[in-house]
Amino acid sequence: MAHESEHMISIDEARHVADLARLQMTDEQVESCRGDLESILGHIETINAINVEGIEPLAAAIEMTNRLSPDEVHDSLPVDEVLANAPALEDRYIAVPKVLDEDGNN
């Protein structure tokens, strides 16, 4: 294994990305995932050879402006079928664990 300082991503940084992505990982998984990311990012760096100065980013290949839809009432999805997918229900509400602690933090 390469020395820690030779890595482009530190273990702490990989752990931080996993937290941002809401993925729970063991130390071994973080280590292995970091290796994969470094290998893929190594290939991705080939785009650094391309001169992009003054080029506008293109987010969607077929450029469109906002499309407005008429303000008309339509049927919504059948509520019972939508709720049937919820992992936990209380009456017609989706149940979740307590969001705020006693001090009001989440």
Add this chain to the structure above:
Amino acid sequence: MSNDDGILQLSEQVRSGQTTAESVIESCLERIDCYDPVLGCFQDTCADVARERAREVDRLVNDGKDPGPLAGVPVAVKDTIVSRNEITTCGSRILENYVSPYDATVYTRLLDAGAVPFGKTRCDEFAMGSSTEHCAFGSVRNPWDTSRVPGGSSGGSAAAVAAGFCPAALGSDTGGSIRQPAALCGVVGIKPTYGRVSRYGLVSFGPSLDQVGPFARSVEDAAAILQVIAGEDVHDSTTIDTPVPDLLAELHAPVKKLRVGVPSEYLDEDNDPAVNERVHAAMDVYRSLGAEIVDVQLPLTDVGIATYYVIGPAEASSNLARYDGIRYGRRATLEPGEVLFDLYARSRSEGFGDEVKRRIMLGTYVLSAGYYDAYYKRALQVRRLIRDEFNSVFEQCDILLGPTTNGPAFALGSKNDPLSMYLCDRYTVNANIAGICGISLPAGTVAVDGHELPIGIQLQAPALCEPTLLRAARMFEAAAGYENHLPDLKKTVASS
């Protein structure tokens, strides 16, 4: 139903009462029952619903009504496209029990055309993969050689058509997920222009790249399916509002003075020699039909994968944030003392497989503070350059010809390194990045280890030029004679 009958003939036979939709779907289900335990194309055939739909088509015929242009045509559907009252898993544990409350627009359009959409074909989890080995519920085997992959991510759909289970299937293509498995299974697969087909009800992976498209045994059959599913949709504001031209009217009329561009980058010496040989043979076919072969350059071919693996994972990581264990999908059981964060993180970690986690991590990384400009913004700038490069090449030619993949189907388990799997899509990703349309066509087979393995060629055309793309494809198909060339399942399954 004979395997050589096209979809339009089949539909005509159903409408005229020569056969029934029920007997057609029944013969498909029988063949699936016989061979799919080995191939694994279907997560579920949803057989009872399929039979009921077929009987409904027959009732319309009996009542003297026209069920539509695809009357009684069975169309298998990838497990990323939702249908009401049926489980759509996307090949993921996180959606193992997800029952959609609505039909995807492509599903509705098939039903309205009298088709019998049925089943859920296996795919890589959330369509992330090129081999269908990343399906949480089992891999699919290639009908030409069951020790090999069918390609992916729409491997179940491609293999189902190649196995003769059904005349057509739907897949989705974000970076090659229709064209690559079509090539590896020896069938036709179309990636339409971005915005040509509604994505409403397609479980989203990379929303600026995803398109739904058909697999079939011939260009005409694929065109007949595309004709029905294409068109503007109020439920998808990225669909293009120009009317869909009649794709079948002039399909069999050769394009006059066709200019076929062959990018030098596509005939890479790293390709399997059989692939380059097939592309050269296809050039000869076009020459013999009076087309002009034009040498062109697409130097940005080489940075396609790098660009795609920034944009695709960035979009996927944002998109898949919705799988949090709250409203639908898998929810983890919390231990005492664990809080809401743990519910999200545990549900996602238990529900997603390794490849999906890898792409979420990659996408989160390239979008995170400090890296956004270096990776994401730069990739979007290169995206414009790739699109502009296609635009300028399409001033010199009407279509582009090249390989779909750099080799025939590979063995299951042979590409364990993620990057080597990603590089499978070298020739297909740029069409998604640029939003243009493409098609993979069977171009013969190569013998490997005693098995005939299909090789595919890819044609690409500018955005909205499906009529030219399909006519040019039909020219090759009619001259080369590879349509309806399917493997002998009895033989391949017996030797597995």
